[in-house]
Amino acid sequence: MNFYTHPCLLRDNRRQLVKIFMIMKITIFLIFLFCLNASASTYAQNINLSEKNTSVQKVIAKIKRQSGFAFWYESKLLKHAGTVSVNLQNGTIQQALDIVLKDLGLVYTITDNTIVIDEKPASAATLPWAQTITGKVTDDKGQPLPGVNVSIKGTSKHTATDANGFYKVIAESNEVIVFTFVGFKKKEVVVNGQQEINVALEMDQSKLNDVVVVGYGSQKKVNLTGAVSTVSGSVLEDRPIPNVGRGLQGQLAGLNVTSSDGQPGRATTFNIRGFTSINGGSPLVLVDGVTTDINNINPDDVASATVLKDAAAAAVYGSRAAFGVILITTKSGSKQSNGKAKVSYSNNVAVHKITNLPDIVTDPATVIDFKNQAYSAYYGVNLYNTAAVDYAQQRSKNPSLPAVIVDPTNPNVYDYFGATNWFNELYKPNNISQTHNLSVSGGSDRITYYVSADYNRQNGVFRYNPDHYDRINMRAKLDFKVTEWMHIYTNTAYNRTVYNYPSLWTSDWTSGDLYHQIGRSNSLSVPRNPDGSYTSDGTYLGFLQGGGRGNTVTNQPQNTIGFTTSWFNNTWRVKGDYTFRSTNNYNQAYHVALPYETGPNQPISYAGHSDASAYSDDNSYQAVNLYTEYEKNFGKHYFKGMVGYNQELNKYNYFSAQNNDLISNQVGYLDVTTGATPSVHGNGYEWAVRGVFSRLNYSYDNKYLLEIDGRYDGSSRFPVNDHYGFFPSASAGWRVSEEPFFKGLRGVVDNLKLRASYGSLGNDQSLGNYDFISTLSSSKIGNILGGSQPTAVYPATLVSPALTWEKVYSKDAGIDITLFGKLNATFDWYQRDTKNMITKGFQLPAVLGATQPKENAADLRTQGWELNLTYTDQFLLAGKPFVFGVRANIWDAQTEITRYNNPNKFWFGGDYYVGQHVGDIMGLTTLGIFQTDAAAKAAPDQSKLQGYYAWNKAGELQYADLNHDGKIDYGDGTIGNSGDAHVIGNTTPRYNFGFGGNFSWNNFDFSIYFQGVGKQSFWPGTSGYYWSSFFSPWDNVYKNIVGNTWTPQNPNAFYPSLKGWRAGDAGQWIDLAVPQTRYTYSAAYIRLKNLTVGYSFNLPVFKKIGVDRLRLYFSGEDLWESDKLPQGFDPEGLSGSWGAGKVYPFQRGYSFGINAKF
Incomplete structure (x- = not known):
């Protein structure tokens, strides 16, 4: 399905688009000249x-x-x-x-x-003169205010009121005295010859009147009835963060921000209010109203971030906003009274260190003894003979002895007795990143502008030929006032990223294979043999040193042009904009086969193979928005209505090529490959959405609030008869604090508002672009026919004719309260029902010969709550104002499957079932370790456990027979008969929290912020980072296991008796992969996310050279954490394609920076 309404607007014709852009820009320029000319000549x-x-x-x-x-x-x-x-x-x-x-x-x-x-x-008689001005500052009730900041405008002179509200300051007759105090409105008074100036400050209700960005517009915070949270861009300033997402982590209740690893340039992912759909789902992210990858924008450009959490708040954005919206507003220019531009420059240089790595045993004698114990426990013989044991003991005492010797019994083989910490070989102690930001802004009555640029360089952690990531961002925003009733604006952005990395012989080195292999390399081995050749274990370091490189370049220009008009005293407004963005990714990589040797007289072996590859993809995106709004007061009645139209089109094309056998390892291009079977691929897709939306706001006497929203939305991802759906929502609020009966409490409770909302949204992200079409797949078959590989076409997939929208229904009830003008609290309870999720349908007869088609066959429910608190105040410290603020948030959510086509509730195998809490871990209760064979044989039989093997003997784990049937098993694998299995934990992060504070005093500023998770379960599975030599005889040996495995002499050990290959999934030796309580850990943690200390110089000498503000600061990121995980695991890095924890390491950041404003 295509939504083409204008052949010129949405046609895929690049030359035509270039012409459109040129016409738009020339038009703005000519209008600008015309208005200037008219201004000068009329x-x-x-x-x-x-x-x-x-x-x-x-x-x-x-x-x-x-x-x-x-x-x-x-x-x-x-x-x-x-x-x-x-x-x-x-x-x-x-x-x-x-x-x-x-x-x-x-x-x-x-x-x-x-x-x-x-x-x-x-x-x-009229020359300016300086004299001492005295006075008293009180509140609007006449009570003295101590600690009020009293300053002379435009100078560095300032003081503060004493405990009785009195002050004294020297000022000239034509100067202005400024009085500021937290919770009160700022007041300015011209001296004008006065010797005594007494002022009364008014309570500041401006926070209630703060304007919050919402869908296609803005509203006063006090009038919001939906679930909305916002934070200032100041939380991102002067921090060594790689992207905006990392800076928002823990800052907003209900927003979960995660990153899969610490790789330079790694994007963050977002979730709002818990689990969304079994098909996945993420919030819609808009930057200045345009769908944008938040990871590609400059954090210093951000003015504010707003999260729309419920259907009422997100309704106008339609099918891609089913799971919330994140609105990023970038900074804009403003009129400057002195006509001068505001220039800001900041720079920080950060040193990064890895947060956590496994602690390895490297002593040769200890390692060989441990491996012999593990190997003999299963095979009955030692892995290393007596001569090897003796030499290892000698080398432990005398490390100067050779680490590599020729095997005494086989002159063609090397024996290794090294003490290699492969993590230290792979990673360097620290790496450096740097960021530069420059912005210029200003304006006049006619035009305002904001121009910025930033450069960010992140160096990777590898010791040899490290990866590095470079990002350049540029943005130019121009707003031109054509007439009193019309503005034209343009917002142009450009993003370029380059990621250069060492490529390995695996097709994608970031898949985790590198971390897997380094984690299981033998510490007895060394990187190179005595003759300089690589060892087998050393080849992975060799790949880093000379095994090829990869380079990914992304270019993304974007331009938005729009207009705003207003009539009838700004009560009627019409707005429109058009955005075009082009994204191109280009990757070129090559791999080199790396030679290594296993002995002095052995033939050279090769790890991997040589090849070259390249791919390019292009993504073009266009969006049109046109909407109008009207607002009017009729006595105590206030109405505001909006109607709008939105249309978006996205087109994607991909091409790749690969071939083996490079002629030269020094030139990694496709032209110098000689492989006989090159691989060429290409594909493409497109999608479109179109919708009309509306919003009606009504309030009576600023007490009773109502909002009704709706969107009639269309998506190209559904069949023709189901393109469109209508999704309404409504919300209401009651400002209790405005009622007459509340008058007596207004000195304490400044604002009390109750609100509730209900609504629905469609979700078109739950299926692919063409899932409603029965498609054929094809591939090359392995047999050669007629001298070539023929292409095979496979039967078409079945498609349900009833496939329709996945729908999300949300309820929210909340309360907002402000106390003493300083403490703000917000609490929300919510419920989100995701219905008609697209998944497998009912089982069809096997004679059909095809899998069942996807259907709208599942529902789930997420329930949760969130609390947000902020407090600001100030007092006198050493006669100077100490201004401080604290903030905290905590939220929780749980998700339950309420409908799913699994009537028998089979859980074994990982299927969903009705009543399941998403993230549940089914496992056994571990009673301990059998101490004797007799006790083990008397216990229930453990050999019947489906899919695993467990034994009844001394040193083995003992499981609880919960159903008392005399055996340990999973029953029939259903919830009704799960044998001895039960829910032992849940992987969902719960009680997510963040808290911190900030203060400023005497030009010093300080801020600190913590973030964490209150409850989460972690089952390490078969991770080699956890089980070490339980996994394989050549694995690293970790300190947490040595001396902590069961033996008759060590009955209280935490781990069972050693037996090689026990944790792996090879063959039958997988008993330690059984999910069970003994080795299920709490993944709850608290982390010091950021700490910043700064000092601002306010010296006359800087004013003379045009520097308004100069600030030096230190900022630390992820400086400390506390958790109960095993050593070597980072609480944010528990994933990994080759096992838990095997990811690119997370890092701490220590940065020093400067910020200058001119």
Whole structure:
């Protein structure tokens, strides 16, 4: 299905798109010139002014627009000139200026078309003078306020009120005194000859009136009825974070941010409010209203991040917002009163260190003794003979002895007695990253702009030829005021990333094979033999040193052009925009076969093979948005309505080629391969969405709030008859604090709001682009026919004709409260039902010869809650204001399967069943370790355990016979008859939390933030990082196991008796892979996510050279953690394609930086 409504707009014609962009930009430029020209040449004959208590600056601006004259003056002359009232009809320019400037001590001159405003020549009696100003600061009830910050505007002079609210400051007559205090509105007073200035500060309700970005618009925070959380971009500033996602981790209740490993450039993934669908599902991420990869934007560009969590808040975004929306708003330019641009530069250099690695035993004698115990336990003989044991003991005492010797019984074989820590060989102690940010912003009455660029370099952790990631971001935002009622804007961004890495002989080295092999390399081996050749274990280091390189380059230009119009005193607005983005990824890699030797007289062996490959993919994305909104007050009634249209089209094309056998290992291009069977692939797809949406807001007397949303949404991923669906939602709120009966509590409770919402959204991310079509698959077959490999086409897949939308229904109830103007709390309870999930349908007869088609055959329910707290205050410390804030959030969610086609509830094999909590671990209860053979034989029979092998003998694990049938098994593998298995844990992260604080005092600033998980289970499975030589005889030996395995002399050991290959999945020796309670760990943790300390210099010498602010800081990332996991496991790195923990290591960051503003 394609949604083409305009042949020029959405046609896949790059030249046409280039023309469109050029026309748009030329149009903006010509409009800009036209308006400037009109401004300079259209002179009004009459000046008409009707102003009451209007600032002088605004009146002069109106005179400028009506007259067409150019004005020249120093901004400070009018900045503090106060207000003026004037009523002039059909007057001259001279009359207007005489009235406005007569009492300000200012004069003007007119030369040609230019007016210059200056000060009157000062007499001795009117020269500025400095004197001591005293006074008292109170609240609006007359109570003194201690610790109020009192400063002279535009200078570094400041003081604070004492315990009784009194202050003293030296100021000149024309200067302005600024009074600020947490929880109160800022107040500015011109000295104007006064010697005593007393002020009363008003309580600040602005936080309630803060504007929050929502779908296709914004609302006052106090009027929100949906579940929305927001955080300022300041939480991302001056931190050594690789991307925005890492900076948001733990900052917002309900938002779970994870990263699979610590690889440079690794993207973060997001989840809002727990498990979404068995088909997966993630939130929609929009940057300035455009679908964008959040990992590719500059963290320093972010002004705010908002999370829309329920259907009511996300409804207008349609089918891709079923599981929430993350809205990122980037910084914009603003009008500068002095006409100067604001320039900001920041730089930080960070040193990174790996958080956690397994602790390896490297002493040769200990390692050989341990491996002999493990090997003989199964095979009945030692792995190493007596001569080897003796030499290992000698070398342990004298490390200067050779680590590699020729086998005394076989002169063609090397024997190894090294002490190699392969992790130390693979990884270097630290690596360095750096970030540079530069931004320029400013504007005038007509135009505002924001331009930024950043460069980020992340170096990898490998000791040899490390990987590195480079990112360049550029952004330019321009807003041009064409008329009083129309703005045109453009938002252009460019992102380029380059990831250069050592390639291994595996097709994809990041798959985890490297970490798997290094983890199971033998510490007795060494990287190189005495003749310099690589050993078998050393080949993996060899691949890093010279086994080939890979390089992935991504280029992504994007441009959004739009307009906003407003009529009738800004009550009716029309907005529209068009976005085009092109993404190109290009990868080139080559692999080299690496020679190694196993003995002095052995033929050279080769690890891997040589080949070269390349792939390129192109992704083009276009989006059109057009919407209008109208708002109006009718007495106590407030209405705001919006109707809009959205359309998006995405096209993707992919091409790859690969061939074996490089002519030269120094040139890794396809042209120099000689393989007889090159591989060439190509594919493509496209998808489109289209929808109309609406939102109606109503409030009565700012107390009773109602919002109704809806979207009629269409997706190309469904059959023709099911393209479209309508998804409504509604939310309501009651501001209890505005009721008359609440008046007596308003001094304590500033705001109390109850709210609730219910709604539905469709989800088109649960199936592929063409799952509704019966498709044929093809591939080359292995047999050669007629001198070539023929292509085989396989039978078409079955498709259900009833395939339709997966729908998500959400409920939310919440409360918002503000106490004493300082403490803000938000609590939400929610329920999300995902219905009609697309999965396997009912079992069909085997005679059909095909698998059952996918159907809308499953439901699940997620329930949870979240709490968010913030507190800000200040007090006097050593006579200076100490301003501080604390914040905390915690949230929890659980998911249960409520419908699934598994009537017998089979769980063995990993299938879902009704009543299952997603993430449940089914396993056995471990009673301990059998101490004697007699006790073991008297216990229930453990040899019947399905899929595993367990024995009844001393040193083996003993499991509980929960159903008392005299044997240990899983019954028939159903929940109704699960034998001795039961739920022993759950892998879902629960009680996710974050908390921290910040303060500023005497130019110092400090912030600290913790993040973690309160409850989560971890079963290591067959991970070699955990079981060590239980897994295989050549594995590394880890310190946590040595001396902690059962023997008759060590009956209280944590691990069972040694037996080689016990934890692996090869053959039948997999008894230690049985999920059971003894080795199921808590994965709960707390981590010091960030700590920042800074100092801002505020010296006159910096002001003289144009530096408004200079700040030096230290910032640390992931500095510390506490958990109960086995040594070597990072709580955020428990995945791994080759076993838990076998991932690119996570790292701590220690950075020093500078931030300068001009």
